[in-house]
Amino acid sequence: MAIKSRKHVQSRFNQHVGAALAVMLLPVAAQAADPAGQNAPASQQMLNEVTVVGTQENDFKANKASSPKYTEALVNTPQTIVVIKKELIEQQGALTLTDALRNTPGVGTFFLGENGNTNTGDAVYMRGFDSSGSIYVDGVRDVGSISRDVFNIEQIDVLKGPAGTDSGRGSPTGSINLVSKTASLENAFNSILTAGSGKQKRATADWNRVIDADSGTAFRLNMMTQDSGNPARDEVTDKRWAIAPTVTFGLGKPTRVTASYLHVDQDNVPDGGVPTIGLPGYSAPDTITLTNKTIRTFLNTAARVDPKNFYGSTADYNKVKADMGTLRIDHDFSPTLQLQNTTRYGKTDQDYLLTAFMGNTANLQTPVPANPATWTMARSLRTVKDQENTILTNQTVLSAQFATAALKHSLVAGAEFTSEKQTNYSYVAASMGTLAAANLYNPNPRDPVTGYKPVRSGAYTQGEVNTQSAYVFDTIKFGEQWLFNGGVRFDHFNTTYDATTLQTAVASGQVQVLPVGTPIPTHLTLSDTFANGKISAMYKPTPDSSVYALWATSKAPPGVNFALSAGANSAQNPKYDPQETTTKEIGTKWDFLKQKLSLSAAVYQTTVTNEVEQDPVIPTIYYQTGEKRVQGVEVGLVGEVMHNWLVSVGYTRMNTSVKSGRVVTASGVNNLSYTPKQAFTSWTSYTLPFGLKIGGGARYVGEMLRGTDGAVGTPARIDSYWVFDAMATYPVNKNLDLQLNAYNLADKTYVAAINKSGFRYTPGQPRSFSLSANIKF
Helix, strand or coil, X not given: CCCCCCCCXXXXXXXXXXXXXXXXXXXXXXXXXXXXXCCCCHHHHCCCCCCCCCCCCCCCCCCCCCCCCCCCCXXXXXXXXXXXXXXXXXXXXXXXXXXXXXXXXXXXXXXXXXXXXXXXXXXXXXXXXXXXXXXXXXCEECCCCCCCECCCXXXXXXXXXXXXXXXXXXXXXXXXXXXXXXXXCCCEEEEEEEEECCCEEEEEEEEEEEEECCXXXXXXXXXXXXXXXXXXXXXXXXEEEEEEEEEEECCCCCEEEXXXXXXXXXXXXXXXXXXXXXXXXXXXXXXXXXXXXXXXXXXXXXXXXCCCCCCCCCCCEEEXXXXXXXXXXXXXXXXXXXXXXXXXXXXXXXXXXXXXCCCCCCCEECCCCCCHHHCEECCCEEEEEEEEEEEEEEEEEEEEEEEECCEEXXXXXXXXXXXXXXXXXXXXXHHEEEXXXXXXXXXXXXXXXXXXXXXXXXXXXXXXXXXXXXXXXXXXXXXXXXXXEEEEEEEEEEEEEEEEEECCCCCCCCCCCCCCCCEEEEEEEEEEEEEEEEEEEXXXXXXXXXXXXXXXXXXXXXXXXXXXXXCCCCCCCCCCCCEEEEEEEEEEEEXXXXXXXXXXXXXXXXXXXXXXXXXXCCCCCEEEEEEXXXXXXXXXXXXXXXXXXXXXXXXXXXXXXXXXXXXCECCCCCCCCCCCCEEEEEEEEEECCCCCEEEEEEEEECCEXXXXXXXXXXXXXXXXXXXXXXXXXXXXXXCEEEEEEEECCCCCCCEEEEXXXXXXXXXXXXXXXXXXXXXXX
């Protein structure tokens, strides 16, 4: 009978593949029959062992930090480093850096600002200290006052602990590095369209195109536009657009050249917060004086204002333009010797006006105590910021791997040359206009502004820091279980500060030396060289685990924020030594489930010395005797628990204190301000068999204490809070996913940030939703 079906007949392709597999398996079969290989032909006896080394990485777990200064996998890196990948950011619908940083515990924008000065950029606190000046983009410091969007970000590396050896001057407790998207050898297009609560409207596009595969040339273009309100606040807007083209030559070749550019344009109505009246801990802001002999105790039980109320003017604005051009050259001399050179020029301009307020006795008026509808809040702080930041830098990193006797080395050496400048212009106060007082419980942001004709006063400040740096790190492997790392960095800097202030009227009875309005120039300089170092030892119980101990330093000289001062009470006085930080850390890291899941835990102690303190007996004398300390534990779990189930969890507990010097909290408790004692963050997602992905997370921020500035009656602390979020994503087809995000499911009312005086706070995001369409080809 003739065969009518060819179902089991091999195709030519299968025949060829089968023959090839048989040829490759012959040596294996021969080895099985003759383990010693004594009877094998000479050609087969000469075969070398082939070892395949791979890493298990998933949407949440990263294998390494992005910087070439970190040569080892995270499990072999002796320091707390949290890597937040774009896949996690996209699942949460996070749009900004501050949104994304919720994935690492105890890091956030908890400080609103001082008096009328509301923070306008990413004012990030980490482990008890302000880290806003330690934000980097692809390893280059980014100091512009801007809210950073994540549309062009591949991952965010959060380095906790002193980063002085890695980055030079900066925060005592860490740094944040945003890693930009770059071109690759694949054709792809992805666009996310989002609409949601608070009139949210946003669109992003990510287009990658191979120009010439043979030469390794590819182009990538990322774009973003957004025109949104704020679900927590009336009148506040978030309007911006950005474009980020990049082209790379030589992908897959020994020499690769990447040219990139980023332009961001923001035009927002800023948020000055709402009065803290009615919050726990609030009482009348009155003090008994000659003109006010009573305290309005009825204010102690006054109702909260509506957290959506807007106390500024719709004419307020925050306009920011940022440009960043980068040229990076990577060259592999050999598999064991690599060079990277980065050149960047960046410029950020900010033009900002906020109608702020201060709820003290004079500004909070209660003409009819029994009728809160008559109470008013003066809007007398027309706060202006006209600021320009520029940076020009060239950085070179050389990486080498070699052996000396029984030791294997991973050596990194580098040099950096950087020039940074910041200029601030002042305006005539009367030219900024005036507004009528706002009704406390029903403010009108459309009240007319009278006399608004902005004029620069002639006063300004300009700070410039030029830095030359050199560093070297070496990771030494001794056998399979011991790693030792040491590094040192030298920074030589020149800081120049020029300022012009205007003579003001003197108090009654004093001699008027100069006419009011006379320019008074200030010129201060500082030049110095300082060194930072770190050293660590690591033991590996298994190939996928480690136990380590680390000691590291960091320094922040006067002028770290582009300002010097002749004031004896200012840490920015050139006569003072740098603020010095030392951190000790003991930790362990474990990779499980074939390196798909990572567990980390660390205990640490950070001590900051050389804080400027006032002499308790002679108030005009100051010494650098202040000392602050942060002790804590941090635990993290990230990766894939099982197929289709991803998790990211972090917990921290911090004990902070002033070991020497004055207490810095308004409550008088000996802790550091704007630092939660405990914090927890989590996110998990699971993909069901039919494609639906569901996820959610919980965040906890413990009670925080605000700083002190002598304000009366204002809350001294922020209560702890829990927030729960959820997400669902469904693939409609191969080209379209729909994603629904729900935020603050329990509609928890909480204080997200508070200003130094405690008169104003930023309300947390209420229950809100967003729907996104992810289009991909």
